[in-house]
Amino acid sequence: LITCDAEVHQTIKINAYDNLHSIIKEQGGFKGRGGTDFVPGVKAAEKIRDAAVIIYLTDMEGPYPQKCKTPLIWASISENYKKPPVGRVIVLDKNI
Numbered sequence: 001l002i003t004c005d006a007e008v009h010q011t012i013k014i015n016a017y018d019n020l021h022s023i024i025k026e027q028g029g030f031k032g033r034g035g036t037d038f039v040p041g042v043k044a045a046e047k048i049r050d051a052a053v054i055i056y057l058t059d060m061e062g063p064y065p066q067k068c069k070t071p072l073i074w075a076s077i078s079e080n081y082k083k084p085p086v087g088r089v090i091v092l093d094k095n096i
Helices: 020-026 038-046
Strands: 002-004 008-011 054-057 072-076 088-091
Touching: 002 038, 008 038, 038 054
Parallel strands: 054 072, 072 088
Antiparallel strands: 002 008
């Protein structure tokens, strides 16, 4: 799990059966807050060996990378966004 805004703030190792909530709490919660730049987060995610896909949870507001060597999914509750040059966008149901 990588947390970022305009820069990467945390990289948290999570195994398949770990309790995500507990691990994030142990790390002191999510770090960051500030302007958004998707490039540093995508570059950090691309360095994860054997990653099958990058899933980026976002509001879709910020500069996008121009390329990505790993399949990339943008997951957002925003329905109004500029189409990114790379990856596929999935709009999440914000009522869940």
